[in-house]
Amino acid sequence: METVSIVLFLLLAVVVSGAVSRMLPVSIPTPLVQILLGGIIGLSTSHRVELDPELFLFLFLPPLLFLDGWRIPKDELLKDVWTVVELALGLVLLTVVGMGFFIHWMIPAMPLAVAFALAAVVSPTDPIAVSAIAARVPIPKRMMHILEGESLLNDASGLVCLRFAIAAALTGTFSAGAAALNFLWVAGAGLAIGIAVTLAVSRVKAWVTKRWGEDTGSQILVSLLIPFGSYMLAEHVHASGILAAVGAGVTMSFAEISRQAMAATRMRRNSVWDTIQFTLNGIIFVLLGEQLPAILEGAHQTVALTGHSSPWWLAIYTIAIIAGLAILRFAWVWASLHLTILRKAQPGAAMHSPDWRLVAATSFAGVRGAITLAGVLTLPLVLNDGTDFPARDLAIFLAAGVIVVSLVVASVALPILLKGLTMPPEPSKQAEEDSARIAAAEAAIQAIERHQHALAEHHGEADLYVTVGGRVMDLYRDRIEGLNGHQVDEVRAGKRLAGEFGLVAVKAERETLARLVRDRQVSSEIAHKLTRELDLAEARYRG
Template identity: 40%
Template sequence: MEIFFTILILTLIVSLSGVVTHILPFQIPLPLMQIVLGALLAWPKFGLHVDFNPELFLVLFIPPLLFSDGWKTPARDFLRHGGEIVLLALVLVIITVVGIGYFIYWMVPGMSLVAALALAAVLSPTDAVALSGIVKEGRIPKKLMNILQGEALMNDASGLVLLKFAIAVAMGTMVFTVSGASLEFIKVAAGGLLAGVTVTWGYSKLLRLIIRWSCDDSATQTVLLLLLPFAAYLIAEHVGVSGILAAVASGMTIGQYGSRNTPMALRLRGNSVWSMLEFIFNGIVFIMLGLQLPDILATSINQAKLDPTIQTWMLFTDVIFLYAALMVLRFSWLLLMKRISLRFMKKRPMVFGEYSTREILIASFAGVRGAITLAGVLSIPLLLSDGTAFPSRYQLVFIATGVILFSLVCCVIILPMLLRGIMVSDNALSHKEEQMARAIAAEVAIESLRQMELQLTHYEEDNVDRQIVNEVSVRVIGYLRRRIDGHADAESAIKIENLERRMWLNALRAERGEYYNLRAQQKISNDTLIKLLRDLDLLEALLVEKKHE
């Protein structure tokens, strides 16, 4: 019962956290509010203590969140910015582990090199979820946000793989070599991507069978969709590859190929369920971070008092200096990417090649740390294989937690100042794309309706009078013409409602197919496609609901 009540309390706090942020007279980002609420819950008076199991945390929360992010990440944009993402999510992570690792080894007295490298590895992943909670949608240019989200999706895996290497070296189960680590990383990364795509392919085959056996069983189909990220993660981990990348690949595969032939009921229910779960899981992640804060703070301070080489104030200064080093390294790397693009990539320059120093600073401070960093540092074992304590573990946990909080606070303070006055033109472009797509799809739908009218009048299907067919066709086509011209539709007559509904459903299917074609031709973005498809799904749901009344 205790676990049950804990889950209820956490879910309630997540739900109320959004209300609290709107009630307060000053604005505070939702992730920070959830961390504060978690810390208050863990205060001795309240006494809510949740044992943090890093392995359970990774399995329960990370796969669905990464799956959802992958689902919303357009593969076209991801591949278009693949060079930038690889340079940030792989090359920068390696530079961070080596450079920051040796910096920590030099800065923190008594810390071993392996422990320093492990800390640098857990600090290398960034958190796009926390960034989205701090910066409102549409504030950061879409191109930059796509790169930051792609970086966050990929560097979670690279950072945790390097952490496993560091732990294995510390435990004495592995001898580190550059060639061995490189081959292992390629195997783990490629295997994770392949596992995610394979599991999703199997899911799509199973879904087709279920649709064939039970067309209206959208509840079963939704449950299977919810289980998909966990299946991809667990299967990948079982075969020894990256479960994180498997969850990302599964989400991107579903978003790119799996939704086109998905039943309408599953699309609507699945979108609603995933929106709710994403909100709850994101909230619980930050509340869990807050719940761990009092214990981490107390344990670290007590351990520091027992260590003659460490003073308590040094732990706090280590956090500040380390965060500053991370920001300097990230800014320098982005600036170097800009210089390389301008000098050697004039035909196909990178996005950062056209950015000003101010925009590079935005990309630097947007690299906040979050849930993966916390889960990674707490997954470091307490004891080595010989039974001795893992070197400097309490320092690793304290510094990593401090960097998470400090990066969030700096992001809250600095990013709004950097973004002040920046005009984001993505909204206007998206509106133009939407209008263009609606007009083109309406033309295709009109042609489809004319063909349907010819079939009905030729075969006199269901003994429908030709005059009624023509009347209904004119009304629906008139609506579509008015959509092109930007006018609204009048309400249909009751006596021809059934025929009009059939024509509408036919037109909606034609429009949906044309929207996918427009995305395939790269005439509209993935965000525009999702918005247009949702409008069609809602209209189709309304038509189907009226049919069953």
């Protein structure tokens, strides 16, 4: 019962954090509000959440990384693939090595392997935290796509590096050659397993649906099980479960194109995954806040490990790590953007350096968040010989400090840097969209005509089929004419006005339906059905 109560308190804190962050007059990132609420929970109750590292890793990371891989825009990722790879792989390796030696030099009491582990967990960035920070100052789309792609890949690369660092700490030995060969197996097998599991499950789902129909609840549940199944299978063969979840998510988007689910299934599944993403990210930050009082209580014991007596040394170490991460990221982003410009420059053309604010904004956007916390909490409690894992509390404290400070700094700096920042203009995709709409409309008209003929041959009453089919085809012909005509702007303006009028009409329908329900003139079943139809209509008008 105690565990259930704690879980309910955590969920309530996640719900309240969303409302509080919207009520505040100043833009405070939701993760900071969640950390504060978690701290209140930790101070107001004697109960403590005891986290099992392996269970924590298994419950939180696979679904989050799977969803990131599923939803990331693939075309935009490929457009800046070299920049993303440079940030996600090159910068992570530089951070792990550079910050690992720096942390060990700064805190000699922390073993080198543990310092590398801490550097590995602070290397991944968190785009969700960035989105929360920049909610009132929109991030340019291209920058956000780069940050999303970087986060997806550096989550995996950082956690794989963490795995090797923990293994070195447990065994006390490390071989670069053996680690490189092991990395090829861990990464390659993990990705292959994730891809294979998703493709196999998609084919089985398609076969079952074709023969016996589709059950929405089962389809949603299967999508929830895929990341966990991929993770468990990969870990069973000593490959990377993290990369398996990422590979499964990326493959899921391609598998869905050829094996479409019903519209109702897709809508409900998206809603379920949105809720899971919000809940898991929120619980992670609330847990950080809940753990902070206990971490701070042991600050004197923790700082004693460093050979000092004042707890302020922990703040100094945190700021030093933040400064080191910022310097490395700024230098790497500057070099990466210059290399990108150099690769794309025409022979003989003059070189244009990127705006310093662009480099700074991209650097400050490297906020640490859920993955960093999830990673550091997976540090083992004991070594192979049963002794306590060295400097575990210190590593958790420093990682938590990096998360909080990076969120605060970015929440102040990003809106200032992004205000008025102009990115290179993106090519318009309107022509591509119009072409796709025309092709789809023409195919729809041909399908309706074929269906008209088929119905007339089997049932007669050709006039009825011609009349009804003609009404539907006129809608598609109007779409084609509007997209092909010379008054495209007027047509689009008309669509916007139609959407505005439609929203006004839907609002009136909702008010009338609510009155009918209050007056007991409509049953709850009919009210639910009409409400769902109004929801779909409102989504269509707002789209």
